[in-house]
Amino acid sequence: MEFGFKLSPSSAVNLDQVDLSLYERLAAIEPDLRICMACGSCSATCTAAPFTGMSVRKVILDLQRGKEKEAAKMLSGCMLCGKCTMVCPRGINTRHLILSLCRIYGTKAKEEGK
Amino acid sequence: MSKDNIVIIGGGIAGMTAASRLLRLGYTPIIVEESDHLGGHVAEWHKLFPDMAPAQDIVQRLAEEVSAANIFLSTRVLFINRLHDTYIVMLNNGVSIQAQAVLIATGFNLFDATKKEEYGYGIYDQVLTNRDLERWFTTGDDPRLNGHEVKRAGFVHCVGSRDVKAGNTQCSKVCCVTAIKQAIELKEKFPDAEIWCFYMDLRLFGKKYEDFYINAQKDYGIHFIRGRVSEVSEGLDGRVIVKAEDTLSGKPVKVTLDLLVLMSGMVCNATINPIATSLGIDLDSDGFLRSKDNISHIVSSGRKGLFLAGACTGTKTVPETIAEANSAALDIHLYLTEGK
Ligand SMILES: Cc1cc2nc3c(=O)[nH]c(=O)nc-3n(C[C@H](O)[C@H](O)[C@H](O)COP(=O)(O)OP(=O)(O)OC[C@H]3O[C@@H](n4cnc5c(N)ncnc54)[C@H](O)[C@@H]3O)c2cc1C
Ligand code: SF4
Ligand code: SF4
Ligand code: SF4
Numbered sequence: 169m170e171f172g173f174k175l176s177p178s179s180a181v182n183l184d185q186v187d188l189s190l191y192e193r194l195a196a197i198e199p200d201l202r203i204c205m206a207c208g209s210c211s212a213t214c215t216a217a218p219f220t221g222m223s224v225r226k227v228i229l230d231l232q233r234g235k236e237k238e239a240a241k242m243l244s245g246c247m248l249c250g251k252c253t254m255v256c257p258r259g260i261n262t263r264h265l266i267l268s269l270c271r272i273y274g275t276k277a278k279e280e281g282k
Numbered sequence: 283m284s285k286d287n288i289v290i291i292g293g294g295i296a297g298m299t300a301a302s303r304l305l306r307l308g309y310t311p312i313i314v315e316e317s318d319h320l321g322g323h324v325a326e327w328h329k330l331f332p333d334m335a336p337a338q339d340i341v342q343r344l345a346e347e348v349s350a351a352n353i354f355l356s357t358r359v360l361f362i363n364r365l366h367d368t369y370i371v372m373l374n375n376g377v378s379i380q381a382q383a384v385l386i387a388t389g390f391n392l393f394d395a396t397k398k399e400e401y402g403y404g405i406y407d408q409v410l411t412n413r414d415l416e417r418w419f420t421t422g423d424d425p426r427l428n429g430h431e432v433k434r435a436g437f438v439h440c441v442g443s444r445d446v447k448a449g450n451t452q453c454s455k456v457c458c459v460t461a462i463k464q465a466i467e468l469k470e471k472f473p474d475a476e477i478w479c480f481y482m483d484l485r486l487f488g489k490k491y492e493d494f495y496i497n498a499q500k501d502y503g504i505h506f507i508r509g510r511v512s513e514v515s516e517g518l519d520g521r522v523i524v525k526a527e528d529t530l531s532g533k534p535v536k537v538t539l540d541l542l543v544l545m546s547g548m549v550c551n552a553t554i555n556p557i558a559t560s561l562g563i564d565l566d567s568d569g570f571l572r573s574k575d576n577i578s579h580i581v582s583s584g585r586k587g588l589f590l591a592g593a594c595t596g597t598k599t600v601p602e603t604i605a606e607a608n609s610a611a612l613d614i615h616l617y618l619t620e621g622k
Pocket of ligand 1 (some may be wrong): 289292293294295297314316317319320321322323325327329330331332357358387388389390391392412413416427447456460491503545547548553559591592593594598599600601603
């Protein structure tokens with residue numbers, strides 16, 4: 169019998185279970201990662217954003233919420249032009265951060281045999 | 283030495299600073315303080331932002347500076363009557379003073395956090411207020427914290443502030459930076475703790491406050507989540523579960539904590555209202571005493587010989603309070619010397 173109900177997985181963020189290992193690994197070599205204040209200047213100026221959805225702000229937020237895959241997926245939408253670095257008011261070297269994240273995520277995936 | 287009597291109601295930072303200046307100007311002011319000690323709220327604080335200076339230092343220094351004043355502790359003003367150009371101030375110890383000038387420096391009250399029942403203050407042992415935490419930093423003694431290792435803590439901004447339903451639309455101004463200060467102090471005590479601040483806006487307007495914020499993020503790894511805490515409940519293990527929206531992700535968020543600190547706001551201290559209004563001072567829309575105007579005459583009541591200083595007219599930091607008290611002392615001096 170079909171009652172028209174379905175179970176949806178919860179989209180809530182449970183901070184008790186987030187895996188921050190990637191965030192912490194990145195923060196160890198890019199400590200400025202921690203001072204992002206989510207202003208969105210990086211995404212606003214990004215030439216790729218309208219086409220690929222790239223957003224450094226979201227990458228950082230996803231890492232803080234343990235969403236590694238979402239963060240990594242976004243990286244392919246960046247063309248490393250460096251415009252975001254020019255506008256970041258907190259002086260974060262966002263371009264360098266993206267490169268470091270690519271490197272770490274690649275190594276981490278290899279370690280985990282993915 | 284001037285024979286003019288000046289009564290200062292309230293012996294907090296505002297009242298003490300004004301008294302200290304007036305002593306140097308040759309007056310012997312009379313401080314009427316309701317509690318049994320001088321210092322007001324600052325006497326309860328541990329360290330002051332933004333330089334982390336010990337709060338006791340300033341309280342002690344001012345107490346020494348005003349030791350030559352006439353100080354009535356544990357004393358209240360019953361009423362004040364105006365008689366020509368003077369004020370008759372009646373105290374509850376039977377003393378009555380004929381004063382040429384009166385300074386109201388009665389400060390603020392901390393918002394009563396039990397009114398925000400959904401945050402569980404007074405219901406769950408793991409929920410403290412900013413005042414409780416300051417006291418614990420100072421005394422090291424709170425039954426709710428004694429012997430506990432804090433592993434996960436949260437700070438709730440805007441408790442009773444910016445809240446129409448709580449009757450306070452105003453921003454309390456000091457609690458964003460106080461949350462950051464307290465989070466840093468807590469992290470210093472428990473270096474392995476994870477700490478989250480739940481904010482609606484971060485209002486870090488003062489000198490070096492933004493640096494303090496960057497410091498908290500970078501050197502102390504404190505997490506900031508934009509979203510107002512909606513409710514707090516108790517889990518099976520006795521810890522509290524905090525719910526909010528992570529508005530930057532657009533997703534509900536929850537976290538289990540062993541300590542939650544509520545940043546209670548600064549609200550008006552209504553005990554002085556009957557006296558103030560009887561002398562013709564109105565209340566402003568935020569409930570605090572109304573100054574003559576909020577730009578160039580904050581310390582003036584608009585009534586002859588009647589002055590205001592400090593947090594009785596609105597939320598103030600310590601440096602702002604001191605600046606106003608100094609300015610009120612000078613205005614009183616000019617009023618008494620240049621003729622009424
Ligand atoms: C949690 C918290 C932390 C803070 N930390 C800082 C900080 O680190 N740095 C900073 O710059 N600021 C800080 N502040 C702000 C600071 O507390 C105020 O700026 C300061 O207390 C204002 O001084 P005041 O003398 O005007 O008022 P109060 O401190 O409120 O003093 C008023 C005095 O008047 C007395 N009184 C009241 N009514 C009467 C009456 N009817 N008759 C007689 N006496 C009366 C009271 O007993 C009290 O002694 C903090 C505030 C809060 C809430
Ligand atoms: S470096 Fe990447 S993220 Fe930054 S502006 Fe260029 S394309 Fe956008
Ligand atoms: S511009 Fe800088 S501070 Fe702003 S969101 Fe991007 S990385 Fe963060
Ligand atoms: S200072 Fe911050 S915590 Fe306090 S009321 Fe204003 S916004 Fe809220």
